[in-house]
Amino acid sequence: MTDLTSTRPPAMVPALQRLYLPFDTTVETLLRVIAGVLLVTHGYGKIINPFGAVGMVEGLGFYPGVFWSPLLAATEFFGGILVAIGLFTRPAAFAAMIVLLVTVYFHGIVTGDGLAGAEKSILWAAIFLFFAVRGSNAQSVDAKIGKQI
Template sequence: MSQPTRYYIPALASVYAGLTPLAEALLRVVVGGFLVPHGAQKLFGAFGGYGLAGTGGFMESLGFTPGVLFAFLVGFVEFFGGIAIAIGFLTRPFALAATGVLFVAAVSVHLANGFFNQAGGWEFAGLWTIAALYFAVRGGGRYSVDAKLGREF
């Protein structure tokens, strides 16, 4: 059994307890919200994206065939899953799917470029993989649709 945290300034315990659910909700909204435009690029060609056909061609160049199917699946997870994560609806399954998408992107696209994001490395994709994994494990938290419904995976 874990011991309660012993704070250097014990009076801050109640501050942390009150702010933690808000911080988790903010992080969840950001993680989900940042996925949405990437999905829109793949599905709809928005924000300078290549749409399903262009993204599908890129997917095939990486060895993911049929490319258009993979483009749709990744775009769906990013766009609709991003919205779901942001509002905290079916948080765990969508966050788990996003974790998979982000991990595959980190390994198949970015790993060969080293660590740093400036050179196209895996730094950015790796960070977002771990952020999505947090919500796959933790769930939507107190301020989520899942909590309001009283149901979670």
């Protein structure tokens, strides 16, 4: 983990820096927790019925569906928990990003909805890309155990 204050450009209005700088770690943690919890809620139905998405994943070209459907359920549900608490944040966020990029493909190309259909998935993929690259911060289980992948 790096100290963000040393790598940031100087503030355009230095007086305002005192207002927002104390909150940057808290806001980053809040974004991570919200993204993780929303991924858990999205994956909850799939984890209850892990083979329920077999037809959907096979329709996207992922065979065998009996393998990919439970993997999708586990990635969304357990990956969301890991991101939310900040444990194995990078690999969990990377897996979530891959799932979301597949949904970009599905909504943007397969269904023919274009950007209008894929924009939420693009935004969510970008959020998980941020955490896949950045990892967690001081307010995470990774930080408490002193390790990050």
